[in-house]
Amino acid sequence: MTTRPTMIEFRDVHKYYGDYHALRGITAQIRAGEFFSLLGPSGCGKTTLLRTIAGFEDISSGAVLIDGKDMSRVPANKRPTNMVFQSYAIFPHLSVQQNVAFGLRRDTRPQAEKDKMVAEALEMVGLKGYGARAAHALSGGQRQRVALARALILKPKVLLLDEPLSALDKKMREQMQVELIKLQRQVGITFVLVTHDQEEALVMSDRIAVMFEGEIAQLADPETLYRRPNSRRVADFIGVMNFLPAKVLGEAGGHIQVEAAGLGAFDIEAQQAPGAVTGGEASVGFRPETLTILYEGQTAQDRETAGTIDEVVYYGDMTYYDVKLDGVAAPVRISMRNVFGRPVLDVGTRTRVAWSPGALVLFR
């Protein structure tokens, strides 16, 4: 992927509500044409940050730039951004057609051309022929599409989406995730999505900013975020991660020597410690799928340890085993794909576990 120019830039953005420090020095860049997500628990400031792009929130200090222009004196109705609201904010007293055409009211184009634009926008979101319907007679998914068509008809530089899928049921949500990705590729507009759902962020985004308490904890592409979280907090928030107490023994030649409970002593590469560990007490983390339970006759490709199965959770395609590694009190979670002909193991079974130092992350 070629490096794209910057579309949105936050320069040390602070926001106070009275004494409450909602945004604490946000500095980040969102590239043109990318699908960017702001991910975090509720109250982390992600929605506030999105609203500073839209112009609904003033910032206390710092600057927000869109396409190189400082937005501090540009009100929301003059910004090259449009928003899809969490509640969709479909105007209930207007028809679908009127809703979608709302942004064109101030446009000087002839009516026939505007009608054509509305029809195209509706077709793009899969609502061809729905124009005459009353907005309040639509289902949740349809409202979502109307909101998208209404926001995209003005061809904004940035489309802002505030938890747009949170009101939909699981099936609908997964369907809309795929449709949103396709739509974004089709129109090529920069999408900024706010979500508290880590899975949603991983599925949809080119890059993700994980936020806690008004700060960006990590900004990276989904894979980096999942494989190399830079703190235990980010690791905990995204997916499941096992942690084992560890000690840093030394550092040499781009390698770090670590001794972890249940795993013994081993070397890892310096880049596996993104949180910059200096020495002493630490912990190592690994995802459930990076460990493998070994059956009779199987051998570990890299390293091997042993433990006892403490809990079994069967999911159909997957089985989650909580395994107590020898010498460690807290069980670690290991996920195994179920293969035909291979039995699901029982609680209390002694087992050998394959692991690899390369899959570990070292945390402070």
Place this chain on the structure above:
Amino acid sequence: MMKLPPLRIYALAYLVFLYAPIVLLPIFAFNDGTIIAFPLKGFTTEWFAQMLANDTLGRALKNSLIIAVSSAVMATCFGIFAARAASRFNFPGKGGIIGLIMLPLVLPEIIVAVSLLVVLLGMGVTLSIFTVMLGHILICTPYAIAILNTAFNSLDRSLEEAAYDLGETKWSTFRLITLPLVMPGLISSFLISFTISLDEFIIAFFLAGNEPTLPTYIFSQLRFPKQIPMIMALGTCLVLASIVLLTIAEYFRRRGIARTGGKDTGGFL
């Protein structure tokens, strides 16, 4: 005979107590006799003719309508400002200010009337229907605010943001989105203020000077037994007018709900 449970008897008795006197109004309005008593004497429309020919009554009605319409319009306008401010913005002293505005709701009207009288006379203002209007705006505004607050609070704020985001100004957003969506509330507020003003007696009695309003005129005529059948005729007309008004209000309320797809959570009827 079926045994009536006590609560049902109570409910029936309550309804009879509430509406029987009102049913008597049209009966005696068409009764050919000046004494309000059974048995009825015969059918006549004389009292209605008398009512229409009465100039003072005509003036009282005109005064009352002017006062009621103006008070209702003003109270609703003030209500819009106050309710919007209360539901959309936070500012220091908000609770206190809203509390003070709502106070006339519980203040005895006689106190409002007397204190207004003292102030107005002290300022050298001549008593007229205008002074009544001032008093009525004062007592109607809290009702308007209470109704409009509900209307504004139930309005999703992101609707306004969405319109603003799509390039409208704050004012055109208000005109295109906010106003149509709170319209049922506006109509309710107007009609309730109108009704309160129309039958308000104490403030009108104190502040009208020599000008009659409908309630003060009716009160003054009750001293003359000869006039009572005409008052009955007038009462009949007012009851009819109220029913028409309520029907209109309900029609608009339901249409508003149907148009926005909301759920009907009860109303006037």
